[in-house]
Amino acid sequence: MNRVWLALTSVVFLLLLAASPWAVALRAFGGKGVLVTLWGTLDLYGRAKALPDVSWLGYFTAFWVALALAAAVAALLPEARMRARLFYAIGLAGLAVFALEAYLFYHAVWAANDAALAAGARRPPLKRYSLSLGAYASFLYSLFLLAVGRLQLPGGRALLVRWRGVIVPAVSMLLAMVAGAVVVWVLKDVKMPEGSGALAYLTAKLDLVTYTFQLLFGPLLTASGWFQSLLIATPLIFTGLAVALGFKAGLFNIGAPGQLTIGAIMTMLVGVHLANAHWFAGLPDGVARAIFLPLSILAAAAGGALWGAIPGWLKARFGAHEVINTIMMNYIAASIFLFMIASNEYTFFGRWTLHMPFKFPGYEARSYEVAESARIPLMVNLFGFQQDASGAWTGALSWALPLALVAMVVVYVLTARLELGKRLLAALGAGVVGYFVGGFLPGIPMELSPKLASVRLNGAFIIAAFAVAFYNYYMWRTRDGYELRAVGLAPKAAEYGGVSIARKTILAMAISGALAGLAATHYVLGGGIDEYRLKQSLPTNVGFDGIAVALLGQNTPIGVFLSALLFGVLLTGGLQLDLQLGISRELVMMLQALIVLFIAAGGFLPRYFTDPILAAEAEEGVQGVI
Amino acid sequence: MGLESILTAAFLVPLLQTTLRSTTTLLLTALGGMFSERSGVVNIALEGMIIFGALTAAVSAQLLEAPYLAENPGARIWWIPWVAVLLAMVVGAFIGWIHAVVSIKYKADQIISGTAINLLAAGLPSLVLAYFYDNTTASKELVNRLPEWLGFSPLVYLAFALVPITWYVMFKTPWGLRLRSVGEHPEAADTMGINVFRTRYTAVILSGVLAGLAGAFLSIGVLNQFVRNMSAGQGFIALAALIFGKWHPIGVLGATLLFGFAKALAIQLGGGDIMPPTVIEAFPFIITMLVLAGFVGTSRPPKAIGKPYEK
Known part of the structure; x- marks a missing residue:
């Protein structure tokens, strides 16, 4: 500078x-x-x-x-x-x-x-x-x-370097936006009125580029835009956390798409076929819900964990690099996925026929519907609204969720003296109490706009918020998390300190996979793809988007949450971009890729922003004068 | 189709042809990747480079032939596919250069840099296709594909001819020796007066050129258009073949033949009721994993691979 x-x-x-x-x-x-x-x-x-x-x-x-x-x-x-x-x-x-x-x-x-x-x-x-x-x-x-x-x-440069966790992603983001602007500039022409000059043309082009980004960030200005952005952000939070946890442990998990797929299959098996099984038919609704909803969610996590643990084991046991293996497992998962829902009858060697009960009859490749008891309710339901016969969403804004949140935070802050585990338990208990007290309080009657109510933001977002809290707690407040980070920072030192790298590799990949698998709860149990089913249109690519989310969030819990939200906003805005300017939503994908590339290059900033040792020197140095 | 129908000429001859064709993409890509990895730069971006090469070849050939086709539908102009192949190589080189700058000059994590290029290859083609064809999934079909000599595209012959050539360059020329030394022990190479950075740049760009060539083969050699995600993981399989083939041209040839055969078998069995196609499609990937797990002997990577060189 x-x-x-x-x-x-x-x-x-x-x-x-x-x-x-x-x-x-x-x-x-x-x-x-x-x-x-x-x-x-x-x-x-x-x-x-x-x-x-x-x-x-x-x-x-x-x-x-x-x-x-x-x-x-x-x-x-x-x-x-x-x-x-x-x-x-x-x-x-x-x-x-x-x-x-x-x-x-x-x-x-x-x-x-x-x-x-x-x-x-x-x-x-x-x-x-x-x-x-x-x-x-x-x-x-x-x-x-x-x-x-x-x-x-004095200390000006040290201050910049201390904030490198924000500056490097911010600069990379800015550079990616400039590159995106160039692409829009080249690919999209503007129609000028007759006889306008070069300056007017330049202005019109600059306006096009500005408007592109105004549209992309537009959802921030409306309530339904926020809701839609949170909806899109929910799976990104899961996959972003999955990749971030891998990075922290020194592993690059590109397998989130496959882990999500297997998680989706497992949750489909539990949520559709176990919950609908005839020997559970007599259960009262509340009991069935208390059994099958948590069970389906766990199944999603278990499926992802299994699909993550395999490459982890292969790395620990045979030294096979996890990057290629996770990629291969993405393709294998995609095959299994199609195998299960594309057809119910397969013939092997022209002789043996396999019959399966998973595909819903009809042309489309999709599963049966998830049982009522295993569905995650929509957020508007959780806030106390119901759709009446005329189709309007009416009800009273319930205090249950806000009060639960407030109670949790207050108790967590008040019990600062207690041991962490007890603190968390107390906060959780307070949250439950708050939820029930809030549920009995009279709410504020209001009617939701159809636009807001049509957004299918569901309870999976709350699971995602808990996943962020879990990531923070597990990685920075537990011994296991400390050891994982130690393995990521300096494997040899960690091993010398008594950490088994092989076991930690498998553990990290399994947890990472479980987080990615949980994203399936949003799609299958929460109806994130318009129906409570497993469908061929399951957007497994959010697994790759998780890489950009993790890098932009610098693998911190709050960073992952915010960057997932940012991509949620951009992807929501991308719909408008397509509608208004005819520019494909893929522009956002391109921005994501460029952000990853630029962050990898340290935002093209001087080395003391990226190299930890040089950064420490720069932070201590006093000659921060430009 | 029963089991007995597999052992007929009507099945085996196309199987052999398909094997050679599917090996070609993998072989070109893997040989290119070998230069990059032997010089110490992991190139997971091969997948993206194939896609960019395929896109460039298909779009440029279509745009070049459009004025001729307007005059005479079905016009065959011999130079158009070759110019398209050349452009695909240039774009491949450019992508390789980006990977090189980010991972050599800016010392990025080479795997993340490569992943970024792969992500770019998943997004950018749609924008380009939308610009030229108002369509985000495929380019317009073209007439002037690569010719076929004796039933095969010239690039098939080129790929197999490149095996001994690469072997000679890599193991019998001073440049090959320098390249390998840079990948094994860059400090020592630097002390001997070898320009580590320049060698690595050249190697990574070369891998981009060959991957671009492989992409051109896919879009205007095998097909006559670009289809979104048309490489479908072949870049990654090529990388696995490189590891399986112990970073040696002959080994790479064997590995890619195996993977190519698995893929050809999947294609040939696709229509029948021997195996469900979804199961067969997973074969090459399962084989890759088994191979990587070292069930077929260990392979030792270049020692300095993945590490940015600090002068």
Whole structure:
């Protein structure tokens, strides 16, 4: 980090400010917008009836140029403390002005809409308006200047290096987004009105790229978007944890797709064929549920654990590398999966015929339905809502789950003096009490919007949350977890310390597989693929997505959770991307792949961000001055 | 079809032909992977390189022939498939270069870097296909495939001819010796004045070229279009064949012939009622695992494999 970087960033910022759309006054379906730029309005939509009054934009442009110049001056000051103060001051000024600009813009849009409504328009003429790349750039530039200010002071670089767990994934993510932007730029053309120049074309392209990412992150702005994102994130949390646990133990588990598949088959066997077996027919509903729901969930974990333990054993016993073996087992699992649900009758050697009871009659390859007693309820059911005869989702928002959560956290915090195991037990007990007390309290009556209720987010998300807690507890609070991490960090030292590497390898692969297998509960027991069945469309690829989730989350519990949520958001936004711009959702897959590649390369940052020894030196070093 | 029908010429001749064809992809890829791994860089990205090669060959051949076909449907232009093959090799080299930069210059975990390329190969082709053909699963069928000489694609002959050539290059030339020394003991090689980085770059790019060639064989030699995920794990099987073949051209030839035969058998038995196709499709993968578990003797990898070199 030095003056060259500062100058480069400033120039890029000013160029972006000049060329990109600063805001979008109106966005039609399909992506065409009315772009507000510093040099005027560019109407790609062609039918805008009203425009916001943004005549003030010119003054602010002058301000941003002055800001960039001030930054250049600040960089030339001789004394570090002075430099830092000036950078802080102009960074804060930038943020304040950005906020003012945003306020003025939205105000102008509302004023234009009100005027049109007063003049007799039936609906507001400006809709889906937002700030755009130019405004975002000024916000980010202000933040950048604040960061540069911190870097002037002693220990600035050490601070950056200490936060490398966040910085490396964030930089990789940013680079991946830039690469994604280039791909969109190349692959997607914009239609320009007659006679527009090169600058307008550039602006339109920049708008396309910005809109792409606005769509991808769009689900963050709506409640149903969040619900949908959590739905997609649920299996990613499981597979992300599976891969992360492997990494922590020094193993690369690419076998999550296969482990998920076998988990799905096992849970199907228990949830469909055991729970529906005729000798359990007389059980009362509650008892059947108490038996078969946990049993089906365990079956999913067991199936995954088995499929993970085999390559673990092969590695421990024969030294066969787990990467190729897990990949091979993915293909084998896919074969078993098809074998079980594609047909019920197979002939071997033209002589012997095998009959199986798993495939549901009909053309589609799918299993029978999971028994009622083994289904995981939808989240809306858990919150106390039911669908009535007219199809509306009504009910009272139950206090059971929120109260259980609060009770658990409060008791966990209050019992800080107790031993960890007792603490966890106490918290769990408090959670159960909270759940029942909350269940008896009168809830808040309300009706859910059909859009929100149509999202099939189910209780598997709660299992996923527990899996995150388990991962944290197991890896960082138990002896087994400590030994696993020791094997991952330094196998020889761990072995010298008395840890059996062979046993730990099998154990790690089994737990990792179990976590991946649990993702099947979401799909089969929770109806994540629209039906409570095992279907051919089981999206086993989420196993590979888990690699990106684990790497982006740096194998930490909270990181895995957040990056799974991030990919959930992006994949949800990807649907809109397809719908509005006709860009395939595979763009998100490409982003994932690039994130993995860039994180592997340490975000192309200096070596002291990735190498632990160099990082330790950099953290201690005092010459953190740029 | 009963058991007795297996032992007829009508079954055995196509079986032999299919074996040679399915071996070709594996052999080209595995020989390429051998350069990379012998130089000390794990190349799990072979799978992705095949896919990119296949995509490039199919799309470029289709785009090149389109103007000619507009004039004369069914026009055969001899150079089009060869240019497409060349482009596939160039793209393979480019992907290899990416893997090399990330894992040699930036010292990334080579397996993660390779996995990233494989993930990229799973996502990017759909975007490219959507751009050219408004379709995310397959490219347009093309007319100008690779020719066949005496019933086989020229690339089949090339693959088998490459076995002795690779052997000669690897074990009888100074460059081969340097390559192997870099993979065994890079510090020693460096002391002797060998440029470790350049040798590794060359080797990884070379493996990309050969994997791209294998991909071109799949899309315009065997088929006449690119189909999503068309390599279906062959890159990984090639890697296993490399281990099974003890990183030696002759061993690799034997291993790929075995895997190719397993695959051909699966294809030939597919239609009948000898075995359900889903079971047969799993054969090559099960055999790979058995082989890797060392039921057929141990194999020793290059000593410095997977370790980034620090100067």
